[in-house]
Amino acid sequence: MSGSEPEGAWKYWDLLTIVFLSTLLDLLIFFxxxxxSRKALGLAFVLxxxxxxxxxxLFPERxxxxxxxxxxxxxGLSIAIVPLIGLALNYTPWGIRLNPILVSLTxxxxxxxxxxxxxxxNAIKPWIPWVILDEIKGELEWERSSKLDKALTVVLIVAIVTSIATLGYVVTHPKPGEHFTEFYILGPGGKxxxxxxxxxxxxxGTVIIGIVNHEGGNVTYYVQMWLVNLTWDNRTNTTIIHGMYRMPGWFNVTLPxxxxxIEGNWTPEFEKNYTFSINKPGEWQLWFLLFKGKQPKLPPAxxxxxxxxxxxxxxxxxAVNGTIQSLKLNVNVR
Known part of the structure; x- marks a missing residue:
């Protein structure tokens, strides 16, 4: 694809184009x-x-x-270079995030x-990508190539085109992410x-109950609080519940x-202060149970x-077995 060499700035048209497109991608991501266009250009930017x-x-000569x-x-080298840059970023204060990766690659x-x-x-006979259709066949030495070389050339071209098309489809049609709910409790200071x-x-005692909806649509959440005294029987590998009392303050909330x-700072969606007291001494567990859409019916008290x-x-x-989304707070009451 090197033909009659261009002169002046056109001699570096490919390299200047890459600098321009890399800068353009930064602007597209920001604005x-x-x-x-960001996805299409980002594919070339990375790969x-x-x-x-x-x-x-490394190889300026034709x-x-x-x-x-x-x-x-x-x-091939792009696929090797990008992970190495990401690995290096992993050991910096910036970490592997969009902005550090974007700046580093740019x-x-x-x-x-x-x-x-x-x-x-400074090259004697520099390689410059300048497409002249009449010379493509000659550059490939198609007439003098063996059948095996021709077949390998065709396979290589098909493989490259297929890889680009496949990667383009994956980038432009991303698979939906996993649906889940963040459920957490914090101390009274919000930490x-x-x-x-x-x-x-x-x-x-006061804790902060937090919920973040990543389920892909509006969800109504029901939160139950139970005061529980239980032990683990090592002989039978079973949980023995000695006491289970309903705590006040059950609530429900609908969240979008x-x-x-993963690119910016984490922010809460819903948080609620929960204040409780326990009127019996002992080693207790305060369980927070989370239900989506509806909550199970309880037997008569x-x-x-x-x-x-x-x-x-x-x-x-x-909840102990992990089949119900739950949180537990161990409380020693004297």
Missing amino acids: FPDSL FFPGYVFITA KELDNLERLALSF VFNVVSAMAAVHRRK ADNYPTNLLVGEN NVPVN PPDGNYAETPARNLILE
Whole structure:
């Protein structure tokens, strides 16, 4: 694809184009993050540009590599370079996030392109991608190639085109992400510490209950609080519930879906202060059970309020086994 050589700035048209497109992608991501152009350009930005400018800087002379080798190595090296940059970022304070990766790859493309410009300028017979249809057949040495070489050339071209088409489809038609719900409790200061785990009888304790909906649509959540005293029988490998009391403050809330955001700072969707007190000394577990859409019906309340011998005990057993989304706070009451 090297024909009669262009002059002046056109001698570096490919490298300058990559610098321009890399900068353009930065602007598209900043101003039009959901555009199709961003996805299409981002594909080339990750899978072709890094390898191309790197190969061009390493091998500026026309005789060093032919066109197909340069094309194949551009894709292959890009697939190797990008993960290495991501690995390096993993050991920096910025981490593997969109903005650090975008800046790092842009800097790599620009620096490599400038190095390639310098190398091409000083090359004796520089390789410059300048398409002249009449010379393509001659460059491929098609007439002098063996049947095996022709077959391998066709296979290589088909493989490259198929790979690009497949990757393009995957990027432009992403698979829906996993649906899930974030359910958490924080201490009264809004952090995952300083929980009220040691209380006097009748003393108030406060936690913050949080829910974030990533289920793909509106969901009504029901939250139950249970005060439980249980032990684990090592002989039978079973959970024995001695006491199970309904705590006040059950609530429900309907939340819209919030897309998962791994690029920016995490923000809460719904949080609620929950204040409780326990009027019996002992080692207790305060269980928070989360139900989506509806909550199970409870049997009639026992006279002493202890649900341990009713079918409601299955709620705690399922929570212990992990089949119900739940949280537990161990509380020592004196």
